Amino acid sequence: MKILVCISKAPDTTSKIAFTDGNSKFDENGVQFVVNPYDEWYALVRALEIKESTGGHVTIINVGQGSDDAIIRKALAIGADEAVRIDAEAKDAYYVAMQIAAYAKDNAYDLVLTGKETINYNGSQVGGMIAEGLSIPFVSLGSKLEISGTTLTVEREIVGGVQVIEVEAPAVISCAKGMAEQRIPNMRGIMAARTKPLNVIPAVDIADLTSFVSYEMPGEKSAVKIIDPENMDELVALLHSEAKVI
Amino acid sequence: MILVYINSTNGISKASFEAVTYAKKLGDVIALSNGSLSSDDLAHIGSYGASKVLVDRGVSGDDQQQVTRMIAEVASSNGVNTVVFSHDLHGKSIAPMLSVSMKAGLVQGAISLPDAEGCIDVNVFSGKAIGKVKVNSSSKIISLLPNSLPPEETGTACAVEEVATQAGNALIKVLSTKKPEGEIPLPEAELVVSAGRGLKGPENWGMVEDLAQILGAATACSRPVADIGWRPHHEHVGQTGVAIRPNLYIAIGISGAIQHLAGVNGSKVIVVVNTDPEAPFFKAADYGVVGDAFEVVPRLNEALKKFKAS
Ligand SMILES: Cc1cc2nc3c(=O)[nH]c(=O)nc-3n(C[C@H](O)[C@H](O)[C@H](O)COP(=O)(O)OP(=O)(O)OC[C@H]3O[C@@H](n4cnc5c(N)ncnc54)[C@H](O)[C@@H]3O)c2cc1C
Ligand SMILES: Nc1ncnc2c1ncn2[C@@H]1O[C@H](COP(=O)(O)O)[C@@H](O)[C@H]1O
Numbered sequence: 386m387k388i389l390v391c392i393s394k395a396p397d398t399t400s401k402i403a404f405t406d407g408n409s410k411f412d413e414n415g416v417q418f419v420v421n422p423y424d425e426w427y428a429l430v431r432a433l434e435i436k437e438s439t440g441g442h443v444t445i446i447n448v449g450q451g452s453d454d455a456i457i458r459k460a461l462a463i464g465a466d467e468a469v470r471i472d473a474e475a476k477d478a479y480y481v482a483m484q485i486a487a488y489a490k491d492n493a494y495d496l497v498l499t500g501k502e503t504i505n506y507n508g509s510q511v512g513g514m515i516a517e518g519l520s521i522p523f524v525s526l527g528s529k530l531e532i533s534g535t536t537l538t539v540e541r542e543i544v545g546g547v548q549v550i551e552v553e554a555p556a557v558i559s560c561a562k563g564m565a566e567q568r569i570p571n572m573r574g575i576m577a578a579r580t581k582p583l584n585v586i587p588a589v590d591i592a593d594l595t596s597f598v599s600y601e602m603p604g605e606k607s608a609v610k611i612i613d614p615e616n617m618d619e620l621v622a623l624l625h626s627e628a629k630v631i
Numbered sequence: 632m633i634l635v636y637i638n639s640t641n642g643i644s645k646a647s648f649e650a651v652t653y654a655k656k657l658g659d660v661i662a663l664s665n666g667s668l669s670s671d672d673l674a675h676i677g678s679y680g681a682s683k684v685l686v687d688r689g690v691s692g693d694d695q696q697q698v699t700r701m702i703a704e705v706a707s708s709n710g711v712n713t714v715v716f717s718h719d720l721h722g723k724s725i726a727p728m729l730s731v732s733m734k735a736g737l738v739q740g741a742i743s744l745p746d747a748e749g750c751i752d753v754n755v756f757s758g759k760a761i762g763k764v765k766v767n768s769s770s771k772i773i774s775l776l777p778n779s780l781p782p783e784e785t786g787t788a789c790a791v792e793e794v795a796t797q798a799g800n801a802l803i804k805v806l807s808t809k810k811p812e813g814e815i816p817l818p819e820a821e822l823v824v825s826a827g828r829g830l831k832g833p834e835n836w837g838m839v840e841d842l843a844q845i846l847g848a849a850t851a852c853s854r855p856v857a858d859i860g861w862r863p864h865h866e867h868v869g870q871t872g873v874a875i876r877p878n879l880y881i882a883i884g885i886s887g888a889i890q891h892l893a894g895v896n897g898s899k900v901i902v903v904v905n906t907d908p909e910a911p912f913f914k915a916a917d918y919g920v921v922g923d924a925f926e927v928v929p930r931l932n933e934a935l936k937k938f939k940a941s
Pocket of ligand 2: 392446506
């Protein structure tokens with residue numbers, strides 16, 4: 386299997402979220418960046434497991450600028466064979482997906498894996514867009530993936546349940562919890578990552594369809610009202626008449 | 632013309648009525664569904680503002696790419712410039728494909744109507760901030776987060792028209808489907824009762840389930856509780872679990888770690904029950920009870936029963 390894993394850069398969850406330039410840009414000052422957890426823990430690790438059990442080749446791909454190279458090296462240290470960075474600002478999901486689709490089309494991958502969503506923009510958009518761009522099936526929220534020949538068996542989350550489906554490769558699958566277990570890169574992996582190829586290629590010409598114009602912080606919560614643990618009637622009354630939720 | 636896609640898997644959800652209500656505020660609305668919903672149920676969508684409902688009974692809905700082709704065809708033959716989804720697992724996965732197919736900018740997880748500049752609010756950074764998105768293309772797709780506006784039932788039933796689109800064959804073959812019976816799906820629940828490691832063991836969840844039952848709420852849990860197998864995985868909320876924004880979230884014996892908050896801090900009202908007054912969750916709470924869950928929850932259940940009976 387030739388597998389393409391899409392990885393994105395995301396701020397560590399404990400980062401302080403702030404904006405600059407009149408609230409139009411994410412303030413990267415002092416922010417620690419990581420590989421988006423779903424991409425790393427689930428998509429990448431499952432790809433490596435498949436390669437280890439049935440053979441194959443794992444390429445990671447990122448649409449981003451030079452500042453993304455650190456997280457790309459981390460993904461190489463976990464075990465990917467090579468990396469491609471499409472040298473462009475990740476303007477919107479459509480722009481990113483069309484870049485990846487263009488690359489995947491030229492290089493004939495059997496399987497494209499993405500994370501379920503990025504933790505900064507939480508869009509869950511890129512995977513489905515790549516699939517439609519390539520006119521191949523898309524399976525969202527895969528929690529298990531088995532491969533036999535060219536047949537992919539995927540357990541996926543659906544509204545209020547889980548479903549097991551079968552689809553023929555090539556396909557795009559977005560990966561969620563259950564797919565694999567997180568792997569910590571070891572020293573050998575980190576050393577090897579330094580010499581693995583990281584090919585930087587130019588972007589194709591695509592217009593973005595959406596833009597983030599500005600950001601704001603949600604209104605500050607008013608201070609918590611502390612209720613006497615002996616007096617649950619009061620809590621019920623407040624939920625009814627003040628909060629109006631029951 | 633605005634088109635609202637109605638998914639057919641579990642009957643018509645409240646989130647679908649919210650999507651029709653939202654669409655009606657943008658212009659004239661038609662709805663499109665597939666599968667086996669009854670014509671009476673579909674006609675009821677008219678009460679929320681749709682002028683007619685189209686349904687392609689030949690499309691099952693299991694292959695989301697097939698659904699995408701169905702929607703694209705109906706959109707183009709009905710002069711549709713905006714498609715609205717409810718942001719459930721169907722909408723979340725179909726909307727991006729349709730965006731490519733229609734070359735229409737997508738607002739994923741919208742929580743507001745467009746403002747005067749046409750910008751729509753979405754949650755970003757796991758709910759820690761709000762982003763304003765502008766669509767640059769002439770056609771638009773909006774996937775509306777459940778519980779973002781109340782459904783408004785003001786009109787009457789509308790006509791239901793059967794259509795047969797050229798959506799092609801399903802490429803995905805379903806081998807099996809498991810659905811927990813009789814439970815309220817977490818992402819759609821308006822009231823959620825959730826508990827964490829403070830409950831000490833799975834045998835202590837009885838009082839939490841009682842509370843959920845009295846309220847008509849769904850149950851949720853923190854990640855460690857699902858990881859050790861005290862509760863099923865689909866109940867796990869947070870950054871790596873399900874993200875929810877119910878009207879009421881009651882958190883019992885959960886510390887309020889940032890990764891947990893990431894999935895629940897969009898809730899309208901948060902109640903926290905915790906023995907530790909320093910638990911970080913109190914900072915995100917509207918109402919706090921500093922006390923032992925094993926005493927507080929049974930007392931709350933009694934108080935609620937009394938309230939419900941009055
Ligand atoms: C990358 C990453 C992703 C993560 N994703 C998630 C996620 O999606 N969701 C999630 O939940 N966590 C997630 N976590 C874990 C998270 O950091 C916390 O460890 C977890 O939420 C803690 O669960 P808890 O509050 O149930 O347990 P604890 O932190 O152990 O808290 C138990 C609480 O119960 C209280 N308590 C004890 N006894 C009682 C009693 N008798 N009555 C009332 N209160 C009592 C204690 O004071 C304490 O506050 C993630 C962690 C990482 C690193
Ligand atoms: N800039 C990017 N480069 C490569 N892959 C990306 C990029 N952004 C998003 N992805 C992939 O698409 C998935 C979904 O992203 P999103 O649509 O932003 O939630 C992520 O989990 C990644 O696998």
